[in-house]
Amino acid sequence: MWPGEAHSLKVEKILFQGKSDYQEILVFESTVYGKVLVLDGIIQLTEADECAYQEMIAHLPLCSIPSPKTVLVIGGGDGGVLREISRHSSVETIDICEIDKLVIDACKQFFPDLSVGFEDPRVRLHVGDAVEFLRNASEGAYDAIIVDSSDPIGPAQELVEKPFFETIARALRPGGVLCNQAESMWLHTHLIQDMLSICHEVFKGSVRYAWTSVPTYPSGVIGFILCSKDGSPVDFVNPVNPIERIKGITLKSKKDLHFYNSEVHKAAFALPSFAKRELSTLTRATTMLGATLTS
Amino acid sequence: MWPGEAHSLKVEKILFQGKSDYQEILVFESTVYGKVLVLDGIIQLTEADECAYQEMIAHLPLCSIPSPKTVLVIGGGDGGVLREISRHSSVETIDICEIDKLVIDACKQFFPDLSVGFEDPRVRLHVGDAVEFLRNASEGAYDAIIVDSSDPIGPAQELVEKPFFETIARALRPGGVLCNQAESMWLHTHLIQDMLSICHEVFKGSVRYAWTSVPTYPSGVIGFILCSKDGSPVDFVNPVNPIERIKGITLKSKKDLHFYNSEVHKAAFALPSFAKRELSTLTRATTMLGATLTS
Numbered sequence: 271m272w273p274g275e276a277h278s279l280k281v282e283k284i285l286f287q288g289k290s291d292y293q294e295i296l297v298f299e300s301t302v303y304g305k306v307l308v309l310d311g312i313i314q315l316t317e318a319d320e321c322a323y324q325e326m327i328a329h330l331p332l333c334s335i336p337s338p339k340t341v342l343v344i345g346g347g348d349g350g351v352l353r354e355i356s357r358h359s360s361v362e363t364i365d366i367c368e369i370d371k372l373v374i375d376a377c378k379q380f381f382p383d384l385s386v387g388f389e390d391p392r393v394r395l396h397v398g399d400a401v402e403f404l405r406n407a408s409e410g411a412y413d414a415i416i417v418d419s420s421d422p423i424g425p426a427q428e429l430v431e432k433p434f435f436e437t438i439a440r441a442l443r444p445g446g447v448l449c450n451q452a453e454s455m456w457l458h459t460h461l462i463q464d465m466l467s468i469c470h471e472v473f474k475g476s477v478r479y480a481w482t483s484v485p486t487y488p489s490g491v492i493g494f495i496l497c498s499k500d501g502s503p504v505d506f507v508n509p510v511n512p513i514e515r516i517k518g519i520t521l522k523s524k525k526d527l528h529f530y531n532s533e534v535h536k537a538a539f540a541l542p543s544f545a546k547r548e549l550s551t552l553t554r555a556t557t558m559l560g561a562t563l564t565s
Numbered sequence: 566m567w568p569g570e571a572h573s574l575k576v577e578k579i580l581f582q583g584k585s586d587y588q589e590i591l592v593f594e595s596t597v598y599g600k601v602l603v604l605d606g607i608i609q610l611t612e613a614d615e616c617a618y619q620e621m622i623a624h625l626p627l628c629s630i631p632s633p634k635t636v637l638v639i640g641g642g643d644g645g646v647l648r649e650i651s652r653h654s655s656v657e658t659i660d661i662c663e664i665d666k667l668v669i670d671a672c673k674q675f676f677p678d679l680s681v682g683f684e685d686p687r688v689r690l691h692v693g694d695a696v697e698f699l700r701n702a703s704e705g706a707y708d709a710i711i712v713d714s715s716d717p718i719g720p721a722q723e724l725v726e727k728p729f730f731e732t733i734a735r736a737l738r739p740g741g742v743l744c745n746q747a748e749s750m751w752l753h754t755h756l757i758q759d760m761l762s763i764c765h766e767v768f769k770g771s772v773r774y775a776w777t778s779v780p781t782y783p784s785g786v787i788g789f790i791l792c793s794k795d796g797s798p799v800d801f802v803n804p805v806n807p808i809e810r811i812k813g814i815t816l817k818s819k820k821d822l823h824f825y826n827s828e829v830h831k832a833a834f835a836l837p838s839f840a841k842r843e844l845s846t847l848t849r850a851t852t853m854l855g856a857t858l859t860s
Contacts, residue, residue, distance in 0.1 A: 274596025280569040301569025319751065322837065456614065456780050483778060483786050483837075485751050490785015491778050526838065533835040540832030542617065542778075542824040 272457065272488040279303055279316070279486070285380055290372035293420075297380045303486060305380055307348060309373070309420055319485050320350055320384065321528035323492060326482045326538065328354030329530045330494055331414045331449035332361075333509035338413040341365070342441065344400040346418035347373035352387025355416075357527075358516060365412075367396045367403040383525075401428055404437035411441050417450040430465055435472040445502040448473070449494050455481055455545040456489040465495055466549060474500035478507070479549055480538035482529075494538075507539045567752065567783040574598055574611070574781070580675055585667035588715075592675045598781060600675055602643060604668070604715055611781050615645055615679065616823035618787060621777045621833065623649030624825045625789055626709045626744035627656075628804035633708040636660070637736065639695040641713035642668035647682025650711075652822075653811060660707075662691045662698040678820075696723055699732035706736050712745040725760055730767040734794060742799055743768070743792040750776055750840040751784040760790055761844060769795035773802070774844055775833035777824075789833075802834045 279300040286297035296308040304317025315323065328351050332338050337360040343351050347368035355364050368374060374397075378385040388395065396403055415438055428434055438448055450469075453461050462479065469477045475498035484492045498504040512532045541549065574595040581592035591603040599612025610618065623646050627633050632655040638646050642663035650659050663669060669692070673680040683690065691698055710733055723729055733743055745764075748756050757774065764772045770793035779787045793799040807827045836844065 274575040275598070276571075276573040278571040278573065303570070321839070456778070481778075483751075483776075483784075485784035485786070487785075489778075489780035490782075491780070528839050529837040531835075531838050531841070534837055537832035537835035540826075540828040542829055543821070543826050544616070544823050546826070 277313075277486065277488070279306060279313070286376050288372055288376065290370050292370045295370075295372055295376055297376055306486075307373075307377065307381065312421060313486050314420060315348060315350065315381075315384070316486050317381070317383070320348075322482055322484045323487075324350035324354050324384070325527055325530035326480075326534075327351060327416055327418055327449055327451065327494060329357075329513055330480060330496060330506070330535060330538065331416060331447045332358050333511045333513050333532070333535060334496065334504055334506050335413060335445065335447055336511050338511075339363070340412050340414075342367070342407075342412045342415045344403075344415065344417045344419065345369075346416070348377040348381055349374075349385035349387035350381075351416055351418050352390060352393055353384060354387075356387060356390040356392070357513070361392060364390065364393045365396060366393060367398060367400045369397070369399055371397050401434055401437060404434075404441050407441040409440055410443035410446075413443060413446045415442055415446070415448050417448070419451055421453075430461070430468075432468050432472065435468050439472050439499060442499055444499055445504075446499065447504055447506075448497040450497075452479065452493040452495040454487065454489045454491050455479075455493055455542070455549075456491060459545075459548050462493060462495075462549065469495055469497045473497040475502050476504045476506060478539060479541065479545075480506070481541070481545075482534070482538055507536055509535050572608075572781065572783070574601060574608070581671050583667055583671065585665050587665045590665075590667055590671055592671055601781075602668075602672065602676065607716060608781050609715060610643060610645065610676075610679070612676070612678070614780050615643075617777050617779045618782075619645035619649050619679070620822055620825035621775075621829075622646060622711055622713055622744055622746065622789060624652075624808055625775060625791060625801070625830060625833065626711060626742045627653050628806045628808050628827070628830060629791065629799055629801050630708060630740065630742055631806050633806075634658070635707050635709075637662065637702075637707045637710045639698075639710065639712045639714065640664075641711070643672040643676055644669075644680035644682035645676075646711055646713050647685060647688055648679060649682075651682060651685040651687070652808070656687060659685065659688045660691060661688060662693060662695045664692070664694055666692050696729055696732060699729075699736050702732075702736040704735055705738040705741075708738060708741045710737055710741070710743050712743070714746055716748070725756070725763075727763050727767065730763050734767050737794060739794055740797040740799075741794065742801075743790075745790045745792075747774065747788040747790040749782065749784045749786050750774075750788055750837070750844075751786060754840075754843050757788060757790075757844065764790055764792045768792040770797050771799045771801060773834060774836065774840075775801070776836070776840075777829070777833055802831055804830050 283299040306316045307314045339362045343366040481493040578594040601611045602609045634657045638661040776788040791801045
């Protein structure tokens, strides 16, 4: 995912090394980023900067719709996204479908500030394949679906392909939203273009790209694709359900938000000119293609 | 500046190695970031992402005031900031004070897309010490001063201290603005706090912190402090002189802006909650102290 460069964190101590049916898992104590989770050699999170990723991927979608009640997380076995969703008192059920039990177990042992998310009584854990899970889900079951996948190699390969997005769209109620991890605007433009193109075709509603700063990810940024379904436009840029107005954080770990706020939410959609050009040309092309096909 | 971690770019070919009176200079061809300029072992710029830094440090201040005419650049020997300033047709003179002639010469040889900035006939080059230069400058000579310094170790040490900011304030006209390189909000909070505290004391006008994504800088971000003088508040967040309305880019290299636009300008001031807390507490404390001292 990052040819010709390397980002190295000093390992103070290796805390865990394991191999599941899906990937190699490593947990180590770093010098300045706290504990670090690595899957197949790729940094997934560090204690020092996980706040940016977890808070953005959860609150960008959940603050964009009024009173989300049913939420599905795909991936996210560390529990950090659950922790963030649990701040939303309107939410009634949080399903999570993670394929790799060993990730969950390792995180419960070494990342209690993240795995605390599993302690929310609204959480229902499903260990298994996401595509399979979505096929069995009721149509329109979810207000929000958050895809917290690893990079699209290994077990997450399927999660950037069209059939996957079709099952997502099916499981989303009208007015519901998807937030999907969507790589770096500096490094992976083609992959983002492909995902945006598929999302436009499948969802036919609002489709937006947002990004944020995560120091330990390649190029120091990570992006998100937000989608709503045909006939249910969502103004993703201006949160209708601002986090500052949400009362009653229900988890034990009542830590303040470290990264996300409504200003940061809006700012995340401001794209550098190069990204705007590359991604909007595509949007127009897809829209024109869509128009041709349906006319 | 970056303990416990390393960011490595693969060196395809070393193009230049030299030692000036001030620092060691290295230019190499990397695998994916194009040519790279390194001073005393710290990456200063790469061809792939220099756009973000150069465009932001130049246009954040110049788009915040109507019709800037006289501009001073401190540091910036690569010429990239000059290239960006030259897009502003209102500008009549661009002084640049760079201490290290060898940086300028190396960049003229290896970074023609940056050093093209020196070809603007409005540019007047002064090779020498910035503090000395500012002491000799007329009071109120400049509409905008841009401090494009390297990290505050080595030749740039003085450039984060109070006497330096006092000479800047003196050289700035009422209504003029300073934009100063201001490190990473993830890594250098204390340094930023110190700089903000000094700026509040010295400038007593508007003081704001902005940030942007630059993949090859530590933690993938870089910040900027923007200041105006006492009695001349400037709304830095909402550009009064938006770049989209500026006609007549005068340089040979009429490349489109790669990164900066008015949306990105506004978004740069949206601080993550942790940075907001750490930097605004300081702002209040300083303001309170200022009030006590002057009452």
